[in-house]
Amino acid sequence: MTSINQLYPQPLWQWFEQICAIPHPSKHEAALSAHIQAWAKEKGLAVTEDKVGNLIIRKPATAGMENRKIVVIQAHIDMVPQKNNDKVHDFEKDPIEPWIDGEWVKAKGTTLGSDNGIGMASALAILGSDDIPHGPLEVLLTIDEEAGMTGAFGLEAGMLEADILINTDSEQEGEIYMGCAGGVDAEITLPMVWEAPAEGYQCFELNLSGLKGGHSGVNIHLGRGNANKLLGRFLFENAEALQLELTAFSGGSLRNAIPREAGVTIMVPEEHVAALRTKVAEFEALIREELAVADPDGTLTLKEAATPSRVMSEQSQNTLIDLLHACPNGVMRMSDEVEGVTETSLNVGVISTDEQEVKVLCLIRSLIDSGRTQVEGMLIALANLAGAEIELSGAYPGWKPDNSSPVMAIVRETYQDIYHKEPVIMVIHAGLECGLFKKPYPEMDMVSIGPTIRFPHSPDEMVNIETVGQYWQLLLAVLERIPTKD
Known part of the structure; x- marks a missing residue:
């Protein structure tokens, strides 16, 4: 048939x-x-x-x-x-x-x-x-x-x-x-300061793909990889040591889908290119080991790219990386009343870079209003610490x-x-x-x-x-x- x-x-x-x-x-x-x-x-x-x-x-x-x-x-x-x-x-x-x-x-x-x-x-x-x-x-x-x-x-x-x-x-x-x-959208907007790229650097695109993704409510408790969070983690662990300069971050396409793919454009000193390749391979092996049951096929690819006209300033880059790494994601609490059901969760769904800022779009879900309010407060506090703006919209009961x-x-x-x-x-x-x-x-x-x-x-x-x-x-x-x- x-x-x-x-x-x-x-x-x-x-x-x-x-x-x-x-x-x-x-x-x-x-x-x-x-x-x-x-x-x-x-x-x-x-x-x-x-x-x-x-x-x-x-x-x-x-x-x-x-x-x-x-x-x-x-x-x-x-x-x-x-x-x-x-x-x-x-x-x-x-x-x-x-x-x-x-x-x-x-x-x-x-x-x-x-x-x-x-x-x-x-x-x-x-x-x-x-x-x-x-x-x-x-x-x-x-x-x-x-x-x-x-x-x-x-x-x-x-x-x-x-x-x-x-x-x-x-x-x-x-x-x-x-x-x-119920749920609510949270959009964090972080303003960027740009500067000219340094001399003696090479440009690369680093992309993470192959994750399962899925529904940000129904599948959130399965422990699948979030491409935005994983790339943010890679930058947090390696950007300073490798002297990376970040020029763009994009990931996910819908706030209600767990992001399967994400990518960053980075500059790296020529003397650190070999170390970057090593760190990428090590990180891919690490996440495959960590997610061996829930999401085993994550793949990192590194390819050369054209040199950009600008990169993020050191402070802008550090703030963005810290914000992404600190941002909560996944199950916040399981329900006490309904066994096996998630009570409150957060999905870091979409990250985009434009002329003046980087936007992070999240979806908060909760069976109870107080759970939703608590996570809203966490994101507001994080945005305040980062000097970012946050807008909560589209709340539904x-x-x-x-x-x-x-x-x-x-x-x-x-x-x-x-x-x-x-x-x-x-x-x-x-x-x-x-x-x-x-x-x-x-x-x-x-x-x-x-x-x-x-x-x-x-x-x-x-x-x-x-x-x-x-x-x-x-x-x-x-x-x-x-x-x-x-």
Whole structure:
């Protein structure tokens, strides 16, 4: 079998194939949105685009189920655009290329977009079906979830009529999610003083690649290497002894993805070139040993580069290196209430150098507001010590667990009846949109389910084929069991 559209359930996979064919990275969802709207209108479905670009599609109940509570199935339209260095791909123009690898569907050199394309495909497949029983149904497709949750922030009260929301953005079959972390972006801006490079120096580009990366919430506890932090560590340990002069630092591309790659441009005295090569080889061996289980394939490459017109002043360079090395990263605290779940974390996601400054973009996540506030304070204090500016933006709330949720009970009981085993009730260390929906719809009962997705937000992303079928069966059975209105 070479085409995903023959997999079970076919209506879902056929829609996912269409989704992959239409570029839809965050902030560039218009083409896919237009395709969906045209299809919905052709099917005679009521479709509304709200003022921020979210889509709301309504379908009447099947015969005999008109008195059931209204359900909204929710997914986000956008996907994370990440690719391998050797992959030529324009996410705004080129289709995703899904392929079947045994039990999994993957993409060729890029993110797959199963996060949240499978959930979106399931909702659209149900809208297009004539033989799936359900009560009154709404489908909410939000924009820009991965790059700022613009759609969820912009959803207004009164747009939805539903009593129950089923979020489809979870990533582990057999787990039912009833809570999630909140988060906030932190951007540290360090001003640079530049000077002319010294005589008798050679210029090199030092690049770190080959790390696994991954979702900065779901994968943060796995101990994978952060390319930004590792290169910062190399500079901290070697810049003074080798008399390095730094001219640029860049790493990562998204604040919510663990950076897989980073690079620096450095000047080194000609008499220290051999020592630099030795230190690079030693550091590569060191990180491979340290990360032998979690992330064993980190690779450092050193190549000659053209001499730049400027380098950082000694003070600017030292401050930047100290800032990067001191900046916390990874798991800050594990949850006491939910075993095995990260409570608070920080991802040093993106570093960039421009004309006047170096910017460091981080994403803080926490299940509790006080945990987020504590890490915010740590970064503020660090920025103050470095003479840098810091801006906190895009804060979004967590989704507080509700153990008495009726829909969670329905999903749990339905799962037990179908699969004859207990599902795991979970809280996820990631930013599901449910927390934001609670503001305009405080009384809405919410739950989140999904198939098994591995390594989201990285080119290694894959979705397990069997669990897509299991998720589909569960979703359809839950819709059939939705209770009547009071």
